[in-house]
Amino acid sequence: xxxxxxxxxxxxxxxxxxxxxxxxxxxxxxxxxxxxxxxxxxxxxxxxxxxxxxxxxxxxxxxxxxxxxxxxxxxxxxxxxxxxxxxxxxxxxxxxxxxxxxxxxxxxxxxxxxxxxxxxxxxxxxxxxxxxxxxxxxxxxxxxxxxxxxxxxxxxxxxxxxxxxxxxxxxxxxxxxxxxxxxxxxxxxxxxxxxxxxxxxxxxxxxxxxxxxxxxxxxxxxxxxxxxxxxxxxxxxxxxxxxxxxxxxxxxxxxxxxxxxxxxxxxxxxxxxxxxxxxxxxxxxxxxxxxxxxxxxxxxxxxxxxxxxxxxxxxxxxxxxxxxxxxxxxxxxxxxxxxxxxxxxxxxxxxxxxxxxxxxxxxxxxxxxxxxxxxxxxxxxxx
Numbered sequence: 001x002x003x004x005x006x007x008x009x010x011x012x013x014x015x016x017x018x019x020x021x022x023x024x025x026x027x028x029x030x031x032x033x034x035x036x037x038x039x040x041x042x043x044x045x046x047x048x049x050x051x052x053x054x055x056x057x058x059x060x061x062x063x064x065x066x067x068x069x070x071x072x073x074x075x076x077x078x079x080x081x082x083x084x085x086x087x088x089x090x091x092x093x094x095x096x097x098x099x100x101x102x103x104x105x106x107x108x109x110x111x112x113x114x115x116x117x118x119x120x121x122x123x124x125x126x127x128x129x130x131x132x133x134x135x136x137x138x139x140x141x142x143x144x145x146x147x148x149x150x151x152x153x154x155x156x157x158x159x160x161x162x163x164x165x166x167x168x169x170x171x172x173x174x175x176x177x178x179x180x181x182x183x184x185x186x187x188x189x190x191x192x193x194x195x196x197x198x199x200x201x202x203x204x205x206x207x208x209x210x211x212x213x214x215x216x217x218x219x220x221x222x223x224x225x226x227x228x229x230x231x232x233x234x235x236x237x238x239x240x241x242x243x244x245x246x247x248x249x250x251x252x253x254x255x256x257x258x259x260x261x262x263x264x265x266x267x268x269x270x271x272x273x274x275x276x277x278x279x280x281x282x283x284x285x286x287x288x289x290x291x292x293x294x295x296x297x298x299x300x301x302x303x304x305x306x307x308x309x310x311x312x313x314x315x316x317x318x319x320x321x322x323x324x325x326x327x328x329x330x331x332x333x334x335x336x337x338x339x340x341x342x343x344x345x346x347x348x349x350x351x352x353x354x355x356x357x358x359x360x361x362x363x364x365x366x367x368x369x370x371x372x373x374x375x376x377x378x379x380x381x382x383x
Contacts, residue, residue, distance in 0.1 A: 056360055056361075059116060059357070059359040060358060060359045060363055060364035061366075061382070062357070063113060063115065063357030063358070063359065064355045064365065064366040065355070066355075066357075067118040067355030068366055068368050068377075071104075071120050071351075071355065072353070074104050075370060075372055077103075096325070096346075096347060097323050097324075098126070098291060098293060098294065098346070099293035099323035099324075099346075100294060104122045104351070105124070108120045108121070110358075115359060118355060118357060118358075120353070120355055120356075122353055123352040123354075124294045124352075125352055126287075126294065126347070126349055127290070127295045127348075128295075128296075129144060129147055129148055129151065129274050129299060130278040131169070131274045132275075132278060133278060133279075133280055133283045133288055134148060134165055134169055134170075135170035136280050136281060137171055137280075140170065141166065142283040143283075144283065144343070145162060147303060147343075148162040148274075150302035150305070151273065151301075152223075154301050154302060155224065155298070156223030157222055158178075159178070160178035161211050161212060161216075163176040164176075164178075164209050165212075166179055167180055167181050167195055168180075168196055168197075169198065170197060171197050173197070180209075180210035181195050182195045185210055193208070199276065199280045201379070202276060203271045203275065203276055205276070206270060206274070212270070217269065217270050217271075219267055219268030219269035219270065225268060230264070231263055231264055231265065232264070232297075233265070233266060237319075237320040260320070262317060263309075272296065273296060275350070277371075287349045287350065287371075289342075289343055289344055289345035290303070290344055291346060291347065292315065292324055292327060292330060292346060293324055297313075297316065304336065306335075311333050314333060315330055318330070324346050327341070348372075350372070352368075352370075353367070353368045353369075354366070354367050364382065364383070365382070366383075367380070368380050
């Protein structure tokens with residue numbers, strides 16, 4: 001079993017000797033693989049000869065599929081807290097808290113195998129607004145509808161878009177003031193179709209909704225696109241985590257926010273801020289809540305009418321210093337207890353896993369949405 005592991009380590013070390021922080025991450029990942037997923041290595045080695053008869057695309061598929069299994073093992077180990085023994089420095093190991101200081105959030109290196117390689121990306125879906133629950137079978141408008149309205153306003157986009165999404169997911173055919181239903185819009189298109197009147201199945205389904213053009217969906221235009229300033233790549237603070245891993249000690253975050261690059265994210269694509277999976281029948285369910293440890297600047301800005309840029313910056317600065325263990329830790333910023341208790345959380349339940357299997361010049365992507373509470377893949381697609 002360990003011949004494959006030895007070759008994997010050798011390849012990674014060869015490719016990362018000049019990047020100390022990457023090497024630290026690699027060693028942690030390798031240690032985690034040994035402890036939580038030895039069966040993954042056994043399967044990969046057992047199938048080596050079997051895969052020789054496959055086409056490169058078939059090989060890439062099975063490698064990518066193995067990557068999904070490995071990512072699930074990492075997420076489950078994180079939930080159990082069993083990776084804590086391999087971590088040092090200011091790294092989060094509390095199984096009841098999810099943040100960008102968890103092992104799943106680190107930029108994982110490409111993992112070489114005998115037949116190819118795996119590249120994994122894990123995203124927290126609880127960092128996003130669940131647009132499938134703007135309404136449900138029992139409530140005409142949930143608080144997430146108002147949050148979605150604020151989000152579009154902040155993006156400089158028409159507030160009407162929130163009504164259009166609402167009409168798409170609610171159960172009736174009555175049009176909202178600025179929305180669209182089957183009878184008045186969708187059935188009159190050149191290629192008519194009906195409003196779904198149910199939860200969205202995939203995020204790409206937003207493209208079927210009135211007003212959401214590809215330009216808006218992919219964040220390439222519309223609203224105040226190109227007019228915003230002080231944009232950042234992200235607010236995850238991963239560089240601080242990497243430095244902590246390298247030094248084995250806590251990295252202090254300055255109280256002077258001007259020294260920290262915090263701001264609205266450059267990428268305006270809706271799929272970075274919206275999700276479709278959750279618990280539709282009960283919009284107050286924890287599964288639907290927004291994790292304040294991982295939510296983007298743009299999502300945090302939409303939580304209340306009183307969320308100024310300075311307040312959002314302060315929330316992010318605090319969580320970079322130390323992940324929140326309770327939503328009441330931001331009670332001085334979000335003073336409405338109903339919002340804190342009903343809509344916010346410090347835990348995450350649904351994760352998006354992207355696994356890229358590579359064999360030579362051939363690659364295949366698998367995207368899976370994993371419900372960690374149910375231990376279930378709730379959506380799966382191949383590219």
